[in-house]
Amino acid sequence: MKPSTEADRITVLLVEDDTPTCGRLRDALAGAGDFEVTTAATLSEARAAFAAGYPRVLLTDLQLPDGHGVELIRETRQASPATEIMVVSILGDEQSVISAIMVGATGYLLKDAFPTDIAATVRDLVAGHSPISASIARFIVRRTQGASEARAPGRAVSAVLNTAKLTPREIDILWGIAKGFSYAEIAEHLGLSRQTVPGHIKSIYRKLEVNKRGEAVFEALQQGLIRL
Structure with a gap:
Protein backbone atom coordinates (compact mmCIF):
# COMPACT_ATOMS: atom_id res chain seq x y z
CA MET A 1 0.00 0.00 0.00
CA ARG A 142 -38.01 -3.23 16.38
CA ARG A 143 -39.26 0.36 16.43
CA THR A 144 -39.78 0.38 12.66
CA GLN A 145 -41.58 -2.97 12.68
CA GLY A 146 -43.76 -1.88 15.58
CA ALA A 147 -44.82 1.27 13.75
CA SER A 148 -45.67 -0.74 10.62
CA GLU A 149 -47.71 -3.33 12.51
CA ALA A 150 -49.70 -0.61 14.24
CA ARG A 151 -51.19 0.41 10.91
CA ALA A 152 -54.22 -1.56 9.76
CA PRO A 153 -53.60 -3.62 6.59
CA GLY A 154 -54.84 -2.00 3.43
CA ARG A 155 -55.56 1.34 5.07
CA ALA A 156 -54.42 4.34 3.08
CA VAL A 157 -51.98 6.52 4.99
CA SER A 158 -52.37 10.24 4.45
CA ALA A 159 -49.38 12.55 4.21
CA VAL A 160 -50.29 14.01 7.60
CA LEU A 161 -52.21 11.76 9.98
CA ASN A 162 -52.25 13.89 13.14
CA THR A 163 -54.38 11.28 14.89
CA ALA A 164 -53.33 12.83 18.19
CA LYS A 165 -54.95 16.16 17.18
CA LEU A 166 -51.91 18.25 18.00
CA THR A 167 -52.35 22.00 17.67
CA PRO A 168 -50.15 23.99 15.25
CA ARG A 169 -48.27 25.41 18.26
CA GLU A 170 -47.63 21.90 19.64
CA ILE A 171 -46.34 20.78 16.24
CA ASP A 172 -43.96 23.76 16.17
CA ILE A 173 -42.67 22.81 19.63
CA LEU A 174 -42.35 19.17 18.57
CA TRP A 175 -40.18 20.25 15.64
CA GLY A 176 -37.96 22.12 18.08
CA ILE A 177 -37.68 19.00 20.25
CA ALA A 178 -36.71 16.92 17.22
CA LYS A 179 -34.00 19.41 16.29
CA GLY A 180 -32.50 19.12 19.76
CA PHE A 181 -33.29 22.66 20.87
CA SER A 182 -33.46 23.46 24.57
CA TYR A 183 -36.71 24.70 26.13
CA ALA A 184 -35.26 28.22 26.22
CA GLU A 185 -34.33 28.08 22.52
CA ILE A 186 -37.79 26.81 21.59
CA ALA A 187 -39.42 29.57 23.60
CA GLU A 188 -37.25 32.26 22.02
CA HIS A 189 -37.79 30.94 18.50
CA LEU A 190 -41.60 30.82 18.90
CA GLY A 191 -41.96 33.95 20.99
CA LEU A 192 -43.20 32.06 24.04
CA SER A 193 -42.53 32.33 27.74
CA ARG A 194 -39.89 29.81 28.87
CA GLN A 195 -42.27 28.66 31.60
CA THR A 196 -45.03 27.68 29.15
CA VAL A 197 -42.97 25.24 27.07
CA PRO A 198 -42.95 22.33 29.58
CA GLY A 199 -46.76 22.51 29.76
CA HIS A 200 -47.03 22.24 25.98
CA ILE A 201 -44.61 19.30 25.99
CA LYS A 202 -46.65 17.47 28.64
CA SER A 203 -49.70 17.92 26.43
CA ILE A 204 -47.80 16.58 23.42
CA TYR A 205 -46.64 13.50 25.36
CA ARG A 206 -50.19 12.86 26.60
CA LYS A 207 -51.72 13.13 23.14
CA LEU A 208 -49.06 10.98 21.50
CA GLU A 209 -49.17 8.50 24.43
CA VAL A 210 -45.40 8.64 24.92
CA ASN A 211 -43.08 9.39 27.82
CA LYS A 212 -39.81 10.48 26.22
CA ARG A 213 -38.48 12.94 23.66
CA GLY A 214 -37.27 10.19 21.35
CA GLU A 215 -40.65 8.44 21.38
CA ALA A 216 -42.43 11.73 20.62
CA VAL A 217 -40.12 12.48 17.70
CA PHE A 218 -40.46 8.96 16.29
CA GLU A 219 -44.27 9.06 16.48
CA ALA A 220 -44.40 12.54 14.94
CA LEU A 221 -42.26 11.38 12.02
CA GLN A 222 -44.45 8.32 11.52
CA GLN A 223 -47.54 10.52 11.36
CA GLY A 224 -45.89 13.02 9.02
CA LEU A 225 -46.35 15.83 11.52
CA ILE A 226 -42.76 17.05 11.16
CA ARG A 227 -39.94 16.70 8.67
CA LEU A 228 -36.25 17.00 9.50
Missing part, protein backbone atom coordinates in the same frame (compact mmCIF):
# COMPACT_ATOMS: atom_id res chain seq x y z
CA LYS A 2 1.43 3.36 -0.99
CA PRO A 3 1.71 6.08 1.69
CA SER A 4 -1.23 8.46 1.84
CA THR A 5 -0.65 12.01 0.64
CA GLU A 6 -1.82 15.11 2.48
CA ALA A 7 -4.79 15.34 0.10
CA ASP A 8 -5.78 11.73 0.86
CA ARG A 9 -5.81 12.15 4.63
CA ILE A 10 -9.15 12.08 6.40
CA THR A 11 -9.54 14.88 8.92
CA VAL A 12 -11.25 13.79 12.15
CA LEU A 13 -12.42 15.76 15.16
CA LEU A 14 -12.71 13.44 18.15
CA VAL A 15 -14.82 14.88 20.98
CA GLU A 16 -14.38 12.76 24.12
CA ASP A 17 -13.81 13.87 27.71
CA ASP A 18 -12.69 10.48 29.04
CA THR A 19 -8.90 10.64 28.68
CA PRO A 20 -8.18 6.88 28.30
CA THR A 21 -10.95 6.44 25.71
CA CYS A 22 -9.86 9.52 23.82
CA GLY A 23 -6.26 8.34 23.77
CA ARG A 24 -7.20 4.86 22.61
CA LEU A 25 -9.30 6.15 19.72
CA ARG A 26 -6.81 8.85 18.74
CA ASP A 27 -3.89 6.41 18.70
CA ALA A 28 -5.84 3.81 16.72
CA LEU A 29 -6.73 6.34 14.03
CA ALA A 30 -3.36 8.11 13.96
CA GLY A 31 -1.59 4.77 13.70
CA ALA A 32 -3.57 3.84 10.59
CA GLY A 33 -1.65 6.42 8.59
CA ASP A 34 -4.46 8.08 6.64
CA PHE A 35 -6.11 10.13 9.41
CA GLU A 36 -5.37 13.58 10.75
CA VAL A 37 -6.90 13.63 14.24
CA THR A 38 -7.76 16.64 16.40
CA THR A 39 -9.24 16.09 19.86
CA ALA A 40 -11.57 18.10 22.10
CA ALA A 41 -12.99 17.33 25.53
CA THR A 42 -15.93 19.76 25.61
CA LEU A 43 -18.50 21.42 23.38
CA SER A 44 -16.65 24.72 23.65
CA GLU A 45 -13.35 23.15 22.61
CA ALA A 46 -15.05 21.46 19.65
CA ARG A 47 -16.62 24.73 18.54
CA ALA A 48 -13.23 26.43 18.81
CA ALA A 49 -11.71 23.68 16.64
CA PHE A 50 -14.35 24.35 13.98
CA ALA A 51 -12.99 27.88 13.61
CA ALA A 52 -10.13 26.34 11.62
CA GLY A 53 -12.57 24.52 9.35
CA TYR A 54 -14.92 21.55 9.58
CA PRO A 55 -13.45 18.04 9.49
CA ARG A 56 -14.39 15.23 7.13
CA VAL A 57 -15.52 13.22 10.16
CA LEU A 58 -16.88 14.14 13.58
CA LEU A 59 -16.68 11.42 16.25
CA THR A 60 -18.43 12.58 19.39
CA ASP A 61 -19.56 11.36 22.77
CA LEU A 62 -22.99 12.53 23.94
CA GLN A 63 -22.34 13.20 27.62
CA LEU A 64 -19.92 16.13 27.73
CA PRO A 65 -18.95 18.37 30.65
CA ASP A 66 -20.59 21.49 29.24
CA GLY A 67 -23.57 20.10 27.36
CA HIS A 68 -25.01 17.32 25.23
CA GLY A 69 -23.41 15.99 22.08
CA VAL A 70 -26.74 16.26 20.23
CA GLU A 71 -26.23 20.04 20.21
CA LEU A 72 -22.89 19.61 18.48
CA ILE A 73 -24.32 17.13 15.98
CA ARG A 74 -27.16 19.48 15.07
CA GLU A 75 -24.84 22.49 14.70
CA THR A 76 -22.35 20.54 12.60
CA ARG A 77 -24.98 19.07 10.29
CA GLN A 78 -26.45 22.51 9.63
CA ALA A 79 -23.09 24.24 9.09
CA SER A 80 -21.26 21.43 7.25
CA PRO A 81 -23.55 18.93 5.46
CA ALA A 82 -20.50 17.14 4.02
CA THR A 83 -19.14 16.17 7.45
CA GLU A 84 -19.83 12.56 8.41
CA ILE A 85 -20.93 12.22 12.03
CA MET A 86 -20.67 9.16 14.26
CA VAL A 87 -21.66 8.89 17.92
CA VAL A 88 -19.33 6.99 20.23
CA SER A 89 -21.13 6.75 23.56
CA ILE A 90 -22.20 4.64 26.51
CA LEU A 91 -25.76 5.91 25.99
CA GLY A 92 -27.95 3.43 24.15
CA ASP A 93 -31.39 4.50 25.38
CA GLU A 94 -34.26 5.40 23.05
CA GLN A 95 -34.04 9.16 23.50
CA SER A 96 -30.29 9.34 22.94
CA VAL A 97 -30.33 7.11 19.86
CA ILE A 98 -33.27 8.70 18.10
CA SER A 99 -32.27 12.27 18.98
CA ALA A 100 -28.74 11.77 17.63
CA ILE A 101 -29.91 10.13 14.42
CA MET A 102 -32.72 12.61 13.85
CA VAL A 103 -30.40 15.62 14.01
CA GLY A 104 -27.78 14.16 11.71
CA ALA A 105 -25.66 11.31 13.08
CA THR A 106 -25.03 8.65 10.43
CA GLY A 107 -23.34 6.12 12.72
CA TYR A 108 -23.79 5.09 16.34
CA LEU A 109 -21.33 2.93 18.27
CA LEU A 110 -21.57 1.94 21.92
CA LYS A 111 -18.35 2.14 23.88
CA ASP A 112 -18.73 -1.40 25.18
CA ALA A 113 -18.98 -2.72 21.63
CA PHE A 114 -16.12 -1.02 19.79
CA PRO A 115 -15.13 -2.71 16.53
CA THR A 116 -11.70 -4.27 16.53
CA ASP A 117 -10.60 -1.87 13.79
CA ILE A 118 -11.99 1.61 14.43
CA ALA A 119 -10.01 3.00 11.46
CA ALA A 120 -11.78 0.65 9.05
CA THR A 121 -15.11 1.62 10.62
CA VAL A 122 -14.44 5.33 10.06
CA ARG A 123 -13.42 4.60 6.46
CA ASP A 124 -16.76 2.81 6.01
CA LEU A 125 -18.50 5.92 7.34
CA VAL A 126 -16.69 8.11 4.82
CA ALA A 127 -17.59 5.64 2.06
CA GLY A 128 -21.27 6.21 2.73
CA HIS A 129 -22.07 3.38 5.12
CA SER A 130 -23.74 3.77 8.53
CA PRO A 131 -21.81 1.81 11.17
CA ILE A 132 -24.18 0.99 14.03
CA SER A 133 -23.70 -1.26 17.05
CA ALA A 134 -25.74 -4.46 16.78
CA SER A 135 -27.95 -3.64 19.78
CA ILE A 136 -28.75 -0.20 18.32
CA ALA A 137 -29.60 -1.73 14.94
CA ARG A 138 -31.96 -4.22 16.58
CA PHE A 139 -33.64 -1.39 18.49
CA ILE A 140 -34.23 0.59 15.28
CA VAL A 141 -35.61 -2.49 13.50
Whole structure:
Protein backbone atom coordinates (compact mmCIF):
# COMPACT_ATOMS: atom_id res chain seq x y z
CA MET A 1 0.00 0.00 0.00
CA LYS A 2 1.43 3.36 -0.99
CA PRO A 3 1.71 6.08 1.69
CA SER A 4 -1.23 8.46 1.84
CA THR A 5 -0.65 12.01 0.64
CA GLU A 6 -1.82 15.11 2.48
CA ALA A 7 -4.79 15.34 0.10
CA ASP A 8 -5.78 11.73 0.86
CA ARG A 9 -5.81 12.15 4.63
CA ILE A 10 -9.15 12.08 6.40
CA THR A 11 -9.54 14.88 8.92
CA VAL A 12 -11.25 13.79 12.15
CA LEU A 13 -12.42 15.76 15.16
CA LEU A 14 -12.71 13.44 18.15
CA VAL A 15 -14.82 14.88 20.98
CA GLU A 16 -14.38 12.76 24.12
CA ASP A 17 -13.81 13.87 27.71
CA ASP A 18 -12.69 10.48 29.04
CA THR A 19 -8.90 10.64 28.68
CA PRO A 20 -8.18 6.88 28.30
CA THR A 21 -10.95 6.44 25.71
CA CYS A 22 -9.86 9.52 23.82
CA GLY A 23 -6.26 8.34 23.77
CA ARG A 24 -7.20 4.86 22.61
CA LEU A 25 -9.30 6.15 19.72
CA ARG A 26 -6.81 8.85 18.74
CA ASP A 27 -3.89 6.41 18.70
CA ALA A 28 -5.84 3.81 16.72
CA LEU A 29 -6.73 6.34 14.03
CA ALA A 30 -3.36 8.11 13.96
CA GLY A 31 -1.59 4.77 13.70
CA ALA A 32 -3.57 3.84 10.59
CA GLY A 33 -1.65 6.42 8.59
CA ASP A 34 -4.46 8.08 6.64
CA PHE A 35 -6.11 10.13 9.41
CA GLU A 36 -5.37 13.58 10.75
CA VAL A 37 -6.90 13.63 14.24
CA THR A 38 -7.76 16.64 16.40
CA THR A 39 -9.24 16.09 19.86
CA ALA A 40 -11.57 18.10 22.10
CA ALA A 41 -12.99 17.33 25.53
CA THR A 42 -15.93 19.76 25.61
CA LEU A 43 -18.50 21.42 23.38
CA SER A 44 -16.65 24.72 23.65
CA GLU A 45 -13.35 23.15 22.61
CA ALA A 46 -15.05 21.46 19.65
CA ARG A 47 -16.62 24.73 18.54
CA ALA A 48 -13.23 26.43 18.81
CA ALA A 49 -11.71 23.68 16.64
CA PHE A 50 -14.35 24.35 13.98
CA ALA A 51 -12.99 27.88 13.61
CA ALA A 52 -10.13 26.34 11.62
CA GLY A 53 -12.57 24.52 9.35
CA TYR A 54 -14.92 21.55 9.58
CA PRO A 55 -13.45 18.04 9.49
CA ARG A 56 -14.39 15.23 7.13
CA VAL A 57 -15.52 13.22 10.16
CA LEU A 58 -16.88 14.14 13.58
CA LEU A 59 -16.68 11.42 16.25
CA THR A 60 -18.43 12.58 19.39
CA ASP A 61 -19.56 11.36 22.77
CA LEU A 62 -22.99 12.53 23.94
CA GLN A 63 -22.34 13.20 27.62
CA LEU A 64 -19.92 16.13 27.73
CA PRO A 65 -18.95 18.37 30.65
CA ASP A 66 -20.59 21.49 29.24
CA GLY A 67 -23.57 20.10 27.36
CA HIS A 68 -25.01 17.32 25.23
CA GLY A 69 -23.41 15.99 22.08
CA VAL A 70 -26.74 16.26 20.23
CA GLU A 71 -26.23 20.04 20.21
CA LEU A 72 -22.89 19.61 18.48
CA ILE A 73 -24.32 17.13 15.98
CA ARG A 74 -27.16 19.48 15.07
CA GLU A 75 -24.84 22.49 14.70
CA THR A 76 -22.35 20.54 12.60
CA ARG A 77 -24.98 19.07 10.29
CA GLN A 78 -26.45 22.51 9.63
CA ALA A 79 -23.09 24.24 9.09
CA SER A 80 -21.26 21.43 7.25
CA PRO A 81 -23.55 18.93 5.46
CA ALA A 82 -20.50 17.14 4.02
CA THR A 83 -19.14 16.17 7.45
CA GLU A 84 -19.83 12.56 8.41
CA ILE A 85 -20.93 12.22 12.03
CA MET A 86 -20.67 9.16 14.26
CA VAL A 87 -21.66 8.89 17.92
CA VAL A 88 -19.33 6.99 20.23
CA SER A 89 -21.13 6.75 23.56
CA ILE A 90 -22.20 4.64 26.51
CA LEU A 91 -25.76 5.91 25.99
CA GLY A 92 -27.95 3.43 24.15
CA ASP A 93 -31.39 4.50 25.38
CA GLU A 94 -34.26 5.40 23.05
CA GLN A 95 -34.04 9.16 23.50
CA SER A 96 -30.29 9.34 22.94
CA VAL A 97 -30.33 7.11 19.86
CA ILE A 98 -33.27 8.70 18.10
CA SER A 99 -32.27 12.27 18.98
CA ALA A 100 -28.74 11.77 17.63
CA ILE A 101 -29.91 10.13 14.42
CA MET A 102 -32.72 12.61 13.85
CA VAL A 103 -30.40 15.62 14.01
CA GLY A 104 -27.78 14.16 11.71
CA ALA A 105 -25.66 11.31 13.08
CA THR A 106 -25.03 8.65 10.43
CA GLY A 107 -23.34 6.12 12.72
CA TYR A 108 -23.79 5.09 16.34
CA LEU A 109 -21.33 2.93 18.27
CA LEU A 110 -21.57 1.94 21.92
CA LYS A 111 -18.35 2.14 23.88
CA ASP A 112 -18.73 -1.40 25.18
CA ALA A 113 -18.98 -2.72 21.63
CA PHE A 114 -16.12 -1.02 19.79
CA PRO A 115 -15.13 -2.71 16.53
CA THR A 116 -11.70 -4.27 16.53
CA ASP A 117 -10.60 -1.87 13.79
CA ILE A 118 -11.99 1.61 14.43
CA ALA A 119 -10.01 3.00 11.46
CA ALA A 120 -11.78 0.65 9.05
CA THR A 121 -15.11 1.62 10.62
CA VAL A 122 -14.44 5.33 10.06
CA ARG A 123 -13.42 4.60 6.46
CA ASP A 124 -16.76 2.81 6.01
CA LEU A 125 -18.50 5.92 7.34
CA VAL A 126 -16.69 8.11 4.82
CA ALA A 127 -17.59 5.64 2.06
CA GLY A 128 -21.27 6.21 2.73
CA HIS A 129 -22.07 3.38 5.12
CA SER A 130 -23.74 3.77 8.53
CA PRO A 131 -21.81 1.81 11.17
CA ILE A 132 -24.18 0.99 14.03
CA SER A 133 -23.70 -1.26 17.05
CA ALA A 134 -25.74 -4.46 16.78
CA SER A 135 -27.95 -3.64 19.78
CA ILE A 136 -28.75 -0.20 18.32
CA ALA A 137 -29.60 -1.73 14.94
CA ARG A 138 -31.96 -4.22 16.58
CA PHE A 139 -33.64 -1.39 18.49
CA ILE A 140 -34.23 0.59 15.28
CA VAL A 141 -35.61 -2.49 13.50
CA ARG A 142 -38.01 -3.23 16.38
CA ARG A 143 -39.26 0.36 16.43
CA THR A 144 -39.78 0.38 12.66
CA GLN A 145 -41.58 -2.97 12.68
CA GLY A 146 -43.76 -1.88 15.58
CA ALA A 147 -44.82 1.27 13.75
CA SER A 148 -45.67 -0.74 10.62
CA GLU A 149 -47.71 -3.33 12.51
CA ALA A 150 -49.70 -0.61 14.24
CA ARG A 151 -51.19 0.41 10.91
CA ALA A 152 -54.22 -1.56 9.76
CA PRO A 153 -53.60 -3.62 6.59
CA GLY A 154 -54.84 -2.00 3.43
CA ARG A 155 -55.56 1.34 5.07
CA ALA A 156 -54.42 4.34 3.08
CA VAL A 157 -51.98 6.52 4.99
CA SER A 158 -52.37 10.24 4.45
CA ALA A 159 -49.38 12.55 4.21
CA VAL A 160 -50.29 14.01 7.60
CA LEU A 161 -52.21 11.76 9.98
CA ASN A 162 -52.25 13.89 13.14
CA THR A 163 -54.38 11.28 14.89
CA ALA A 164 -53.33 12.83 18.19
CA LYS A 165 -54.95 16.16 17.18
CA LEU A 166 -51.91 18.25 18.00
CA THR A 167 -52.35 22.00 17.67
CA PRO A 168 -50.15 23.99 15.25
CA ARG A 169 -48.27 25.41 18.26
CA GLU A 170 -47.63 21.90 19.64
CA ILE A 171 -46.34 20.78 16.24
CA ASP A 172 -43.96 23.76 16.17
CA ILE A 173 -42.67 22.81 19.63
CA LEU A 174 -42.35 19.17 18.57
CA TRP A 175 -40.18 20.25 15.64
CA GLY A 176 -37.96 22.12 18.08
CA ILE A 177 -37.68 19.00 20.25
CA ALA A 178 -36.71 16.92 17.22
CA LYS A 179 -34.00 19.41 16.29
CA GLY A 180 -32.50 19.12 19.76
CA PHE A 181 -33.29 22.66 20.87
CA SER A 182 -33.46 23.46 24.57
CA TYR A 183 -36.71 24.70 26.13
CA ALA A 184 -35.26 28.22 26.22
CA GLU A 185 -34.33 28.08 22.52
CA ILE A 186 -37.79 26.81 21.59
CA ALA A 187 -39.42 29.57 23.60
CA GLU A 188 -37.25 32.26 22.02
CA HIS A 189 -37.79 30.94 18.50
CA LEU A 190 -41.60 30.82 18.90
CA GLY A 191 -41.96 33.95 20.99
CA LEU A 192 -43.20 32.06 24.04
CA SER A 193 -42.53 32.33 27.74
CA ARG A 194 -39.89 29.81 28.87
CA GLN A 195 -42.27 28.66 31.60
CA THR A 196 -45.03 27.68 29.15
CA VAL A 197 -42.97 25.24 27.07
CA PRO A 198 -42.95 22.33 29.58
CA GLY A 199 -46.76 22.51 29.76
CA HIS A 200 -47.03 22.24 25.98
CA ILE A 201 -44.61 19.30 25.99
CA LYS A 202 -46.65 17.47 28.64
CA SER A 203 -49.70 17.92 26.43
CA ILE A 204 -47.80 16.58 23.42
CA TYR A 205 -46.64 13.50 25.36
CA ARG A 206 -50.19 12.86 26.60
CA LYS A 207 -51.72 13.13 23.14
CA LEU A 208 -49.06 10.98 21.50
CA GLU A 209 -49.17 8.50 24.43
CA VAL A 210 -45.40 8.64 24.92
CA ASN A 211 -43.08 9.39 27.82
CA LYS A 212 -39.81 10.48 26.22
CA ARG A 213 -38.48 12.94 23.66
CA GLY A 214 -37.27 10.19 21.35
CA GLU A 215 -40.65 8.44 21.38
CA ALA A 216 -42.43 11.73 20.62
CA VAL A 217 -40.12 12.48 17.70
CA PHE A 218 -40.46 8.96 16.29
CA GLU A 219 -44.27 9.06 16.48
CA ALA A 220 -44.40 12.54 14.94
CA LEU A 221 -42.26 11.38 12.02
CA GLN A 222 -44.45 8.32 11.52
CA GLN A 223 -47.54 10.52 11.36
CA GLY A 224 -45.89 13.02 9.02
CA LEU A 225 -46.35 15.83 11.52
CA ILE A 226 -42.76 17.05 11.16
CA ARG A 227 -39.94 16.70 8.67
CA LEU A 228 -36.25 17.00 9.50
